[in-house]
Amino acid sequence: MGTDIQYDYDTVIVGAGPAGATLARRLATQKRNILLIDGSAQQGEKLCGGLLSPDAQDLLAAYDIAIPNHVLSSPQLFSVRVLDLARPQTRHYRRSYMNVDRGKFDALLRSLVPDTVSVLSGICRTVRRENGGFSLLLKTADGDQTISCRYLVGADGAASVVRKCLFPHKRITRYVALQQQFPAGGENPYYSCIFDPQTSPSCSWIFFKDGRLVFGGAFEKKGCRSAFEAQKRKLIARGTVPEHVMAAPLETRACAVLRPGFFRGICHGKDGAYLIGEAAGFISPSSLEGISYALASAEALYQAFVGAESNKRILRLYKSRSAGLSRKIKLKCLKRPFMYLPPLRALILKTGIGSIEIKSGDTANTPNQTFTGGAL
Incomplete structure (x- = not known):
C-alpha cells in the first residue's frame, strides 16, 4: 500500500x-x-x-467498568422460565443477568x-x-x-x-425481531424464554423493565407480524399474560437479527x-x-x-x-437442537436436567401456569 x-x-x-x-x-x-x-x-x-449475561459482566469487570445506578433497570432477576407453547411444560433455570x-x-x-x-x-x-x-x-x-x-x-x-x-x-440466516412494551400493571416480574415451533424457528421472550412488560421474539421475515400476534394470543390463552395487559402496547419496534x-x-x-x-x-x-x-x-x-x-x-x-x-x-x-427440536426439548423439560425447583406455595414470581412434575 x-x-x-x-x-x-x-x-x-x-x-x-x-x-x-x-x-x-x-x-x-x-x-x-x-x-x-x-x-x-x-x-x-x-x-x-x-440483559447483560455473566460473560458480558466478566468483560466489563476486566475493563474495570462500573455500572451506575441510573443505568440499571428494575427488577434484577435470578432465573429464567422456559415455556414451550406446544406442550404443558415449564421449567426454571438459574441465570444471573443484569437488567440495564x-x-x-x-x-x-x-x-x-x-x-x-x-x-x-x-x-x-x-x-x-x-x-x-x-x-x-x-x-x-x-x-x-x-x-x-x-x-x-x-x-x-x-x-x-x-x-x-x-x-x-x-x-447468514436472518430473522426479524419484533418487540412490544406494555404497562405491567400489577403483574409480578419474571423472565421467560418462549418456544413455539408453529410460529417461529427461533425463540421469544418476556421480561420486565421499570414498570413495563416487554414481549418480543425472532420470526421468519415472511408473515412475521402475524406470527408475532399469534404468539401473543397463545400466551393469553395459556394464562401466561392477562389479556388486558397486552391490550394496548406502548410501543412496537422491529429490527433484523442474525443466527x-x-x-x-x-x-x-x-x-x-x-x-x-x-x-x-x-x-x-x-x-x-x-x-x-x-x-x-x-x-x-x-x-x-x-x-x-x-x-x-x-x-x-x-x-x-x-x-x-x-x-x-x-x-x-x-446445543441448539436440544432447545429448538420439539422432541429433544420436550425430553429436556420432562427430565428437568439443570433446572431449579420453585418452592411449593411460593408464587410471588410465578404467574398462572401449567406445570409438570415436582420442579418447574
Missing part, C-alpha cells in the same frame, strides 16, 4: 454500540486518527433486552471514549474500496458527506452496511476492512445474546491492530484472537 496516499482518517468505525465504542476506546491509546460514526440519534435505541437500560448502557460506553477520537453523528449509506483504502458516503444532519480511511471497521449490527457492500456473498451456523455466518473481514459484533455474525445462535460477543470481538480486533501492521497479518491475528468466540458459537450450534 502506498504511504503517499492521504486519507481523512486512519481508521473509521461504523457503529457506536458496545462493539464500536469499545474498539474506539481501546484504539485511542495507539494514537491513531480515528472516526467513530454514531447512528444512534437517527436510528433510535436498539431493540434489545438489555440499553440506551443508557450504550451511552455509558460511548462516554468512556476519549476526546482524541472524533465522533460524527450520522448513518453510513454506502462503502466502496478506493485508492487502497475506503470511501464512505454518510448521511448527517448537515447533508451527505464523503470521507476516506485506510482501515474500516463495521460495527453496525445485523443490518451492517459495511458487510452488505464489501462482503455480500457471506451468507450464525456451524459452518457459515461468521465474517471477520478482509483487506483492511473488518467486522466486529453482530455485523461479523458474533451472536449466540441459541439465545441471540450479543453484547458479550460485541465486547469480546472488539477486544480481539484491538489486539490484532496492536500486534500486526499488514492487512493479512491483522486478519490472521484477529481470527486467532477471536477463535474462542467462533468455537463458542459452534458449541452453541451443537
